[in-house]
Amino acid sequence: MAKRKSAATRKYWLFKSEPSCYSIDDLERDGTTFWDGVRNYQARNMLRDEIQPGDRVLFYHSNADPMAIAGTCEVVKPGYPDHTAFDPASDHYDAKSNPDKPTWFMVDVKLLKKFKQPVTREVLKECEALQDMMLLRKGSRLSIQPVTVEEWQAVHKLAGVKA
């Protein structure tokens, strides 16, 4: 699998997590983690086929107070089978999935930056440059979403951080 190394070919994404499940503070503690538990085919396809080492990720806290982009991370390992699907003890267990023919995939990410001031959903909604952002569309439930470079930059501007 070819690695993306240059900024020119880098892609940008947004990953959602409920902080009660896994937060940016957990990632700060761990440094690197595997992004398990995605059980949606559209998101799976991105994890398996599109997301590459060197790609950048906005870390979004969903179902939280406040809902916010809490920081960023970098993909360090491309898609590989999500072993939690085979573990009956896991919350993400999928009885129908088969280790010989994995259905669900995950990637590894490492923390890049925890924003000192998380960029809240409220602030995102007010930003002119983010009016088309998938995250802000009504009924948008995908937990893995593509982000444009312009959106990536706009979020950093709001965070007061160099992109």
Place this chain on the structure above:
DNA sequence: GCCAACGTTGGC
């Protein structure tokens, strides 16, 4: 292949 019923997500 259609579609109603159901379960989940996630903002409000």
Place this chain on the structure above:
DNA sequence: GCCAACGTTGGC
């Protein structure tokens, strides 16, 4: 806690 949007399931 509510409920709209969405994905999945299963009967036909």
